Amino acid sequence: MTDFLSDEFWNNRYVDGNTGWDLGEISPPIKAYVDQLENKELKILIPGAGNGHEVSYLFDQGFRNVHVLDFAPLAMQTFLERNPEFPTSQAHTANFFDFEGAFDLIIEQTLFCAIDPCLRSSYAEQSASLLRNGGKLVGVLFNREFDGGPPFGGSKSDYVDQFKPFFSEVSMEECYNSIGPRQGNELFIRLTK
Numbered sequence: 001m002t003d004f005l006s007d008e009f010w011n012n013r014y015v016d017g018n019t020g021w022d023l024g025e026i027s028p029p030i031k032a033y034v035d036q037l038e039n040k041e042l043k044i045l046i047p048g049a050g051n052g053h054e055v056s057y058l059f060d061q062g063f064r065n066v067h068v069l070d071f072a073p074l075a076m077q078t079f080l081e082r083n084p085e086f087p088t089s090q091a092h093t094a095n096f097f098d099f100e101g102a103f104d105l106i107i108e109q110t111l112f113c114a115i116d117p118c119l120r121s122s123y124a125e126q127s128a129s130l131l132r133n134g135g136k137l138v139g140v141l142f143n144r145e146f147d148g149g150p151p152f153g154g155s156k157s158d159y160v161d162q163f164k165p166f167f168s169e170v171s172m173e174e175c176y177n178s179i180g181p182r183q184g185n186e187l188f189i190r191l192t193k
């Protein structure tokens with residue numbers, strides 16, 4: 001028996017190949033955002049990165065100060081095997097809620113929907129604590145409900161209430177460029193500490 005949503009629960013999803021969330025490539029809304037970034041020196045964290053398609057895209061585009069984090073050991077091992085050039089010092093097998101650092105940018109892609117919804121305010125607070133002043137949390141959140149979970153859904157008004165206490169600027173807009181099955185069901189978020 002594994003605790004629901006524990007590191008062991010998630011690691012077993014990778015062991016079993018039960019990873020229906022994995023797009024096999026960078027999420028298109030995040031690619032569009034990354035492609036307009038000019039500063040390749042940004043210190044970037046991608047938490048709950050799984051197989052890390054966003055991480056390898058950024059690294060290949062020349063963002064060398066990108067850090068990958070996931071608490072499922074198999075996901076991290078697979079990422080490093082597929083990306084042998086990636087510095088192991090920037091690969092963290094760790095719990096997001098226990099991690100420490102000061103980043104310019106955190107990229108969110110299906111970690112928020114994977115945690116227990118009762119931890120959402122803690123996620124917002126922890127994201128802010130991992131950013132330097134003026135740093136940004138950017139990415140994609142589901143804008144729909146699901147039966148059960150994970151993934152756990154939600155709506156813009158709930159999210160705004162959860163993030164506003166910790167960020168000075170909160171922007172959440174419907175994505176125009178989601179992958180087919182997620183079209184109309186995603187918000188692109190840009191939050192500034």
Ligand SMILES: C[S@@+](CC[C@H](N)C(=O)[O-])C[C@H]1O[C@@H](n2cnc3c(N)ncnc32)[C@H](O)[C@@H]1O
Pocket residue numbers: 010011021022023047048049050051052069070071072075094095096097109110111114115
């Ligand atoms: C739904 S998967 C998404 C993976 C990846 N972002 C993607 O889109 O393919 C959620 C990921 O978050 C990780 N995760 C969940 N809770 C975590 C936590 N508290 N700390 C670190 N990683 C966590 C899981 O191990 C899993 O890899």
